Amino acid sequence: MNRLTIALVQQTCTNDHDATLTKTCDLIRQAAAKGARLVLLQELHSGPYFCQTEETTQFDRAEPIPGPTSERLGALAGELEIVLVASLFERRAAGLYHNTAVVFETDGSIAGIYRKMHIPDDPGFYEKFYFTPGDLGFTPIQTSLGRLGVLVCWDQWYPEAARLMALAGAELLIYPTAIGWDPSDTPEEQERQRSAWETIQRGHAVANGLPVLSINRVGHEPSPDPAASGIRFWGNSFVAGPQGELLAKASNDQEELLMVELDLSRTEQVRRIWPFLRDRRIDAYQDLTKRFRD
Numbered sequence: 001m002n003r004l005t006i007a008l009v010q011q012t013c014t015n016d017h018d019a020t021l022t023k024t025c026d027l028i029r030q031a032a033a034k035g036a037r038l039v040l041l042q043e044l045h046s047g048p049y050f051c052q053t054e055e056t057t058q059f060d061r062a063e064p065i066p067g068p069t070s071e072r073l074g075a076l077a078g079e080l081e082i083v084l085v086a087s088l089f090e091r092r093a094a095g096l097y098h099n100t101a102v103v104f105e106t107d108g109s110i111a112g113i114y115r116k117m118h119i120p121d122d123p124g125f126y127e128k129f130y131f132t133p134g135d136l137g138f139t140p141i142q143t144s145l146g147r148l149g150v151l152v153c154w155d156q157w158y159p160e161a162a163r164l165m166a167l168a169g170a171e172l173l174i175y176p177t178a179i180g181w182d183p184s185d186t187p188e189e190q191e192r193q194r195s196a197w198e199t200i201q202r203g204h205a206v207a208n209g210l211p212v213l214s215i216n217r218v219g220h221e222p223s224p225d226p227a228a229s230g231i232r233f234w235g236n237s238f239v240a241g242p243q244g245e246l247l248a249k250a251s252n253d254q255e256e257l258l259m260v261e262l263d264l265s266r267t268e269q270v271r272r273i274w275p276f277l278r279d280r281r282i283d284a285y286q287d288l289t290k291r292f293r294d
Helices: 017-033 056-061 068-080 153-157 159-167 187-208 266-273
Strands: 003-010 038-041 083-093 096-104 110-115 141-143 146-150 172-177 212-216 218-221 231-234 238-240 246-249 256-263
Touching: 003 017, 003 212, 017 038, 017 068, 017 256, 038 172, 038 212, 068 083, 068 096, 083 110, 083 146, 083 172, 096 146, 110 141, 146 159, 153 172, 153 187, 159 172, 159 187, 172 187, 187 212, 187 238, 238 256, 246 256
Parallel strands: 003 038, 038 083, 146 172, 172 212
Antiparallel strands: 003 256, 083 096, 096 110, 141 146, 212 238, 218 231, 238 246
């Protein structure tokens, strides 16, 4: 199978979990009706981005996996016979929570999960308060459509994560994302941030000879802190080919289904002319395991 139709679901989210999830499911149905066999959802897609403040009541949003939301999404994947990549706030145990991507097979079963490894802690993105760093490593998830290298948001800034997924046999790099602007930033600063976000991920495509699919949320979400300005999620979900070329890109302010047909055979073609894996100096990389080289 060399060609694969993929859909990225870029949407707004509200505090109404059921309404937001229903909209998500409607968009998944639309994607399948248009021929998508792999459908990708953004980070924490079933509600608002609750990490703008630190509040213990927000832990009530978490669910076990399997749980109500994963069971609903799995049933839909099975009905539509698609592979679906979702993103959930996982309650693993009392006081132990993860930011977890779940991959559903075409029969509705869970093919595998990935727990976000890199956890940010910045103004408006207080994720270390909520999420325990992942403990499953960088392992692709095997599906009937191939090996999916699923990573989550902050992971997308780290070339090490993309490389380890590639070395483990990932055929696609997938980044469910929730990233946006502080509305008080200047337009110039906002564009620098968005451009850096896109550039680093396209770099992962080039360095590893793999397609990259990045799915971001969109729309302004107010902060629970009345003194804060909230986050304007910048959308711009995109698909890049194995040479970093942009194959499809969404807007910065609209909900949309971003559809693309990938030619999976291009990875082999590109890696033959750019054999980066062949020329790696694995005998000289020991210092990469240090925090900093003094």
